[in-house]
Amino acid sequence: MKCTEDEITRILHVNYVHVTLYFVITFSAVAVFVGTKTILNKIRRNNAQLTVIIIGAGPIGLTSALISVHCKRVQKLVLYEEQSKSNVERRTYQIALQPAQVSFLRSYGVDFDNLEGLWHKGCFYTRVGIYLEYIIHTLPLYSMGTEINFGTKFSRDIRDTVDKISGRKLVICCDGSVGVATHTLGLSDECVIHSCGILGAVATVEKNNETLVPRPEKRIHNLSFDLSAYVPTAFEENNSSNFTLKIFGNSKCRYMALAVNKCNSNVVRALKTVLDKSMMRNIFLKCFNTYKRSSETSISDSYCLNNMKFSPRLYEIKLSQRMENVAYIEDCDLFVITEGEASRSYNFNTGLDINIGLKGLSALQPFIEMASLAETEHSIMQSLIYKMEHSNRICREFLKFGLKEYIFL
Structure with a gap:
């Protein structure tokens, strides 16, 4: 059966309408799906907790x-x-916050004007218990x-x-x-252990007659030691060891940190290998009495003997990373x-x-x-x-x- 030209035109038109309608419906369905998914994703992101x-x-x-x-x-x-x-x-030990960390904590509302402590060269020194008590009472x-x-x-x-x-x-x-x-x-x-390339020793003296008043740190650079009284070979005229001493902590618990870059000088070798507690104790005693803050009293040999805890020799400073x-x-x-x-x-x-x-x-x-x-x-x-x-x-x-x-x- 042959179709006339008008019938062919009508059939093509109907097919075109059907195809167009199909694409419109499909496009609309896809658009609704995408739009709904976008809205749901936005709601989910806004509510994600x-x-x-x-x-x-x-x-x-x-x-x-x-x-x-x-x-x-x-x-x-x-x-x-x-x-x-x-x-x-x-908790009694002293913490010291550097300027960058002070700024960081301020951004989260820490009011240093209402924290008992001491400012020195942009650093804030306080007892750790004071800092912890402040946050405990702030959280609620x-x-x-x-x-x-x-x-x-x-x-x-x-x-x-x-x-x-x-x-x-x-x-x-x-x-x-x-x-x-x-x-x-x-x-x-x-953990992985990293070497810092530095040798150090620490000491602490508890001064029982003092209170927990914060104190700023004090650093002394380019120290040299004559240890010939303990180790005859540990004497250097050129002072090549270049030790750094740091005294810190509150008025009751005073700490000393002694550090030097790894090297093979006679003094460093002696302090690293010779286990003579009297030698290291004497170093920390002399360092404290020489470089303490002017408001502090000196410590005696007997007080040091009974109240100082210290590293008996230099050891390698290492960082442990989980x-x-x-x-x-x-x-x-x-x-x-x-x-x-x-x-x-x-x-x-x-x-x-x-x-x-x-x-x-x-x-x-x-x-x-x-x-x-x-x-x-x-x-x-x-x-x-x-x-x-x-x-x-x-x-x-x-x-x-x-x-x-x-x-x-």
Whole structure:
């Protein structure tokens, strides 16, 4: 049967209308799907939140808590501390905050005008208990849910409780270099040890008749020692050892740090290899009485003998870096990170030790943002890489500049 030209035209027109209508419907459906997905993604991103669990109420743990309550992505904060609240607030050692860390803490609301302490050359010196007490009393002022559990050691039972919390979670381990939280959570304890290329020794004298008044540090450079009375070969006319001495701490607990770049001078070899406690004690005694602050009293030989603790010889200063400092546990939608000495520490007291931990915390808020929004395997991995790279950068910078900044400059 042959179709006329008009019938062919009509059939083609009908087919064209059908095809056009099909494409319009398909395009509209795709547009609605994409639009709906975009809106839902935007709603999800705006509402993405997590619960932060912090282990350890030391200066790094409580500073982590302060940063967390400033993050809109954090819906609840839970903190576990093994010691009692009173013991935490009574901690006596002195901390010194560098100007960059003072500025960093100010950005999170730390009011240094209402903190008991001492300013000296841009650094702020205070007793650690005062700083911790300030943050403990500040946290409840924020509207978000905050739960602080003192006298509670993080255990496997608590870990199981954390696993059961609904939604995404972030655990921040701040329980120090000997803490067990990371091991309890399944992270590896493996560390890499870096040499700082510097030898050092430390001493402390507790002056029981003094109170816990903060004191600024004092540095003395290019010291030389004549040890020929102890080791006949340990005498150098050219004074090539170039020791640096630092006196720091509050008025009750006075610390001394002695440091020198690794070298083969006679004096350095003697102080590194000869185990003569009287030699090292005498060095610290003479150093303290010669370079103490003018307002301080000298210490006698007998007082030094009974009240000074010190390194018996020079030792190599090393930085310990945890290999696995961030992880994601898919089964319970849990991120785990380490901060402070749980992440990196070194075997030498400089009085500025807290600053390396605070430098690590500069990445905490961006990481919380990334962890809250990460949905795909790729985005989760990107957040982990960001945290690992930041931690590695902190270690590299410390090895290059840290002790030079804390001791030698």
